[in-house]
Amino acid sequence: xxxxxxxxxxxxxxxxxxxxxxxxxxxxxxxxxxxxxxxxxxxxxxxxxxxxxxxxxxxxxxxxxxxxxxxxxxxxxxxxxxxxxxxxxxxxxxxxxxxxxxxxxxxxxxxxxxxxxxxxxxxxxxxxxxxxxxxxxxxxxxxxxxxxxxxxxxxxxxxxxxxxxxxxxxxxxxxxxxxxxxxxxxxxxxxxxxxxxxxxxxxxxxxxxxxxxxxxxx
Amino acid sequence: xxxxxxxxxxxxxxxxxxxxxxxxxxxxxxxxxxxxxxxxxxxxxxxxxxxxxxxxxxxxxxxxxxxxxxxxxxxxxxxxxxxxxxxxxxxxxxxxxxxxxxxxx
Numbered sequence: 001x002x003x004x005x006x007x008x009x010x011x012x013x014x015x016x017x018x019x020x021x022x023x024x025x026x027x028x029x030x031x032x033x034x035x036x037x038x039x040x041x042x043x044x045x046x047x048x049x050x051x052x053x054x055x056x057x058x059x060x061x062x063x064x065x066x067x068x069x070x071x072x073x074x075x076x077x078x079x080x081x082x083x084x085x086x087x088x089x090x091x092x093x094x095x096x097x098x099x100x101x102x103x104x105x106x107x108x109x110x111x112x113x114x115x116x117x118x119x120x121x122x123x124x125x126x127x128x129x130x131x132x133x134x135x136x137x138x139x140x141x142x143x144x145x146x147x148x149x150x151x152x153x154x155x156x157x158x159x160x161x162x163x164x165x166x167x168x169x170x171x172x173x174x175x176x177x178x179x180x181x182x183x184x185x186x187x188x189x190x191x192x193x194x195x196x197x198x199x200x201x202x203x204x205x206x207x208x209x210x211x212x213x214x215x216x217x218x
Numbered sequence: 219x220x221x222x223x224x225x226x227x228x229x230x231x232x233x234x235x236x237x238x239x240x241x242x243x244x245x246x247x248x249x250x251x252x253x254x255x256x257x258x259x260x261x262x263x264x265x266x267x268x269x270x271x272x273x274x275x276x277x278x279x280x281x282x283x284x285x286x287x288x289x290x291x292x293x294x295x296x297x298x299x300x301x302x303x304x305x306x307x308x309x310x311x312x313x314x315x316x317x318x319x320x321x322x323x
Contacts, residue, residue: 015244018237025238032245035252047255056267058254090248 003085004092004150009142011089012096013135017127019097020104030101034094041091045159048087049074052160074160077168084169087156092149096142103138107131144207151199172196259283 019029036044051058052073060070073083111130120126154173157163163170163178172192180189253273258266262279 011244015241018241022234022237024234025241029241029245033248036248039252044251044255047251047258050258050266051251051254058250090251093248 003082004088005143005146007085007089008092008096008146009139012093012142013100013139015093016097016100016104017131020101030097033097036091037094037098041155042159044091045087045156048156049160052083075165077165080161080165080169084153084156084160087160088150088153092146095149096146099138099142099145100135103135104131106138107134140207140210144203147203148200151196172199259287 015029015033019026019033052060054060054070054072054075057070057073059073063070071079073079107130111134112126115126115130120129151171152173153171154177157169157171157174158177161169163174173196176189176192176196179185179192257273257275260278260280260283261275262277262282265275265277265279
């Protein structure tokens, strides 16, 4: 999904940088933001369904208090994919954050000292010249893992939309499951599985090539 | 000197407050579905489908809900299944040749 990957990476990086920038309450923030990743997605999908309910859901009620018109988020072709994407970001955010935190910890202090001597005084300079380049491998890894997780979105589709309305929220793995096990079209289902496998392999190969050659500095 | 992107916690007060404000906001947004789930678990059926919102139920139905959750299914059996899966799955990679070997950089 095209929204989930950049959304997760940017938000995860942003939160990781914020958490790492000072010591106070660091553990609490880390734990809270990681919680969705630990939770069972099927169970959380039920909670999201209640939140997104068109009349009694919290989302539409909050929008109504601000005088905005809510939407029937999961039953409208225009909103169903963005809604699923937001849930995907919500779920993967913590994972990206943890990976970025690990990446931040691995940046040697000498790089910052060197940047200091070279005149990188503002935090933005340091971010641009040291932090982001040094996070290259972590970013690449997050990109691959989150893309794979976005492709294998299944629980939310199964619980919330069943691929509907129409076919607007059908995802690869959901189609596989439905064709193969519910409609018993085993050949079609197997073909979808092969396509899925190819995507996974290609992404992993990209990771192996790019990570090892392009994003390392040592 | 103020170094927001370095490890030591030496932020200017204004920066520190902004950091907390932003992180608390995102944390609250992240926690909304969990809070909502807990809230629903305490409500009687009639209050769940009411158009007005309140986090705490008017009639506390938590005892009934949780009793039902713990007794209507053979929960102990399910937990035992979970323990079995947990005990077996970490052993899997260990048994594969090279499964746990880390990649050389």
